[in-house]
Amino acid sequence: MNTERISSGQHTTAGWIADQLNSIRNEQALTFEFHGKSSEFFRIWVANLVLNIATLGIYSAWAKVRTKQYFYRNTVLDGTHFDYDANPIQILKGRSLVLSVLILIYGLSLLDPLYSAVLSGSLSLLMPLFIQRSLKFNTHYSSYRNLRFRFTGTLKEAFGIGFLLPLLFGVSSAGLIAIAQRLEAYGSVQLIGLVSFITYAFFFVPYLFYRYKKYVVNHSWYGTSRFQFATPFREFCLLTAEFYAWILFGALLLRFVFPNSATLLQELLQSSDPTAMSREDWLQLAPILTFALIFPLFIYVLFIVRTHNMVFNHASLEGVELRANFTLWSYTRLCVSNGLILLLSCGLCWPLVRVRSARYKALHTFVVVHATLNHFIARDTAQANAVGDAVGDYLDIDFVF
Amino acid sequence: MDETLMNGPTQQLTGLWFDGIRSRMHAATLTLDEHSVVTVWVDNAAQISCPLQELTFARRVSQTRRSIHLPQGSRFDTDDNDSVDHWQRQAQPRFRNRIHRFESTWPLMLLITGVIGLCSAWLVLEGLAAASSTIAENLPASIGQELGERSLLALDEQVFLPSRLHTKRQQQIHDYLAPALTAFPDTPMQIVFRDGGNIGPNAIALSDGTLILTDQLIALSHTPEELIAILAHEIGHVHGRHSLKSAVHSMLANTAALALSGQANLNSDLLLSTPLYMLDMSYSRRFEEEADNFGLSFLQQHGLSPEYFVNIMSRMARAETCIPEADEAPDDYDTYYNQTIACYRKLATLSREEINALPSPIAEAQAQSEFWGYMSSHPTTPERLKKFSAEK
Secondary structure, three states: OOHHHHHOOOOOOHHHHHHHHHOOOOOEEEEEEEOOOHHHHHHHHHHHHHHHHHOOOOOHHHHHHHHHHHHHHOEEEOOEEEEEOOOHHHHHHHHHHHHHHHHHHHHHHHHOHHHHHHHHHHHHHOHHHHHHHHHHHHHHOEEEOOEEEEEOOOHHHHHHHHHHHHHHHHHHHHHHHHHHHHOOOHHHHHHHHHHHHHHHHHHHHHHHHHHHHHHHHHOEEEOOEEOEEOOOHHHHHHHHHHHHHHHHHHHHHHHHOOHHHHHHHHHHHHOOOHHHOOHHHHHHHHHHHHHHHHHHHHHHHHHHHHHHHHHHHOEEEOOEEEEEOOOHHHHHHHHHHHHHHHHHOOOOOHHHHHHHHHHHHHHOEEEEEOOOOOOOEOOOHHHHHHOOOOHHHOOOOOOEO | OHHHHHHOOOEEEEEEEEOOOEOOOEEEEEEEOOOOEEEEEEOOEEEEEEEHHHOEEOOOOOOOOEEEEOHHHOEEEEOOHHHHHHHHHHHOOOOOOHHHHHHHOHHHHHHHHHHHHHHHHHHHHHHHHHHHHHHHHHOOHHHHHHHHHHHHHHHHHHOOEEOOOOHHHHHHHHHHHHHHHHOOOOOOOEEEEEEOHHHOOOEEEOOOOEEEEEHHHHHHOOOHHHHHHHHHHHHHHHHOOHHHHHHHHHHHHHHHHHHHHOEOOOOOOHHHHHHHHHHHHHHHHHHHHHHHHHHHHHHHHOOOOOHHHHHHHHHHHOHHHHOOOOOOOOOOHHHHHHHHHHHHHHHHHOOHHHHHHOOOHHHHHHHHOOHHHHHOOOOOHHHHHHHHHHOO
């Protein structure tokens, strides 16, 4: 027992003493565990499908809650599981809204594609709203040890990150170029253009990403404790630069190692009738097609693994530090095997794929605890309602436009 | 087992208790006595009591740990799902837990999976087509009108150029073909002429009854009856409302894909867009067959030989020989136009044997592998012509 740590504790109830005596732990790593089985989940999934079809999709809200409950309740940390208790009726409302809008878009597209383009365009503009609302909804209904999680990110900040920042950057770059043109210093127009491009690609893009991740983590709460986001901006910049380097590498590979295949591919894409190509042509295309399949997968895996580790390894809660150790190789193995399973089973083994992914994530995520997980305190709900944080305002929209 | 417990003195569950104020977990037991009062015990000290009716039971999800919510926000978790079900039945006599029982029967689940697989297959292959046809047939005519008008505008903007045929020649062809159109008083149709540009010799039927004939097609035809044969095929498309049905089918297929995957924009998703593309193409092939059949019966009804269709189609299959290679193509469009038109006219004068002797890259590829049949919008030319050649 580390006496220094006891004296630095803030809780002095009688229970606290019992805590220290009952659970003598130093800093230790606790892994997440996933106890779900694909055979179990398969049955839930099939039942969901059947009831969904029978109710023409109305049951999908209940299906979603049930699925989430299965995954949350089977995720265990330090002997206790997580929980999800959203009201399916609310999810149903959100989905009905989305469906009506989609029907509207399709109907309009038959009349005049302009209307539907305008409508879907304006919906894309509302993305920050959907993201913020979904985060609020799903976080509120997630709990651990009967204490709720919470998301307090504001709509203003969401729109700020989604629109204001890019707008600001675009306007300032355009402004600088306009000024340089006025001064008739043509050399500097190109220089400013180049500088803007570099700033944009190497600093602004990672900055947006950084602000988004920070938004999601920093405004998440467990009880009365707030999550802290500490990933340095420099790591985002390095990741972006690495990303560009790989893409450049891929392009160069394409250009110099497969020059014939590149022109063949171009011809294929331009011709309206793929049947006009002979078998020999297709054999020549094989290496470039393999490359076209593997390279994006590699980039995707790189991105997911690096970002996940980067965010998790610097995230913390009061007395708890999050950690993740996804690896490129193991995650690639997971993605490829999942893909093969789906392909070979024509999608019927989807529950297996989901369970495998959940197991992987649990296995590679853990927390470092300084004492126990017993010190969190719930938020005073009476206070919450007074502030107007009504749950009825939350909307769950999970379609990707 | 259940019955004896129900009448026994006290029922007990072991598990964990969370008071809802702090995250601390307590090993606890939950007891239900003969007065239907529930009590939480931690270290033999009662924490909270309440009547059984005030408990809220979380829904059972397979074998996951079950939660029982007590008033004032605390929660009791236990792994003993069966006993909790039993308690729930006592608290809520109408409780049935149907969904869990439904999920638990293995044979039923397997049977259902098989049925779903078969139904999905049917839906994709036949059901969507049937639904699109029904919907398209019941849409008001104005929609077909609008769609057709807009299609023509788009084609004129992107592909077609104004026809270079002399107005007299256009009138001549129009007068020759007009009687064929009057055979369908219910479906108003009109013929327009265009310079086909990159598309070359072709005829297109739009959903408002507009039939487009390209200059190149006219140059490729040897006798006027051949144009009637092509026209009959196109009228088949208009008669069957194929354009509109295609649009509806595409919309339905995309909606179905959306419902399954949750993604509205499939352009970047190869795994989903490839089956959708193949589905579109199979639907299109179906229509081409219908139009071919319609064309054949039209020709037979009017005493015209199907040979006319075979001849013009054979020529069209070899029309590529008239397209110059990229490095040999003339720079200005006028020369290109005149050159290709002259070539088509020359093809029109060749006999059947001479035509068949010409190379046709498409036909060769199609002869090599059946797989390409699935990726193309038309049935292979040899297949189509077989039908017409047989009926002589």
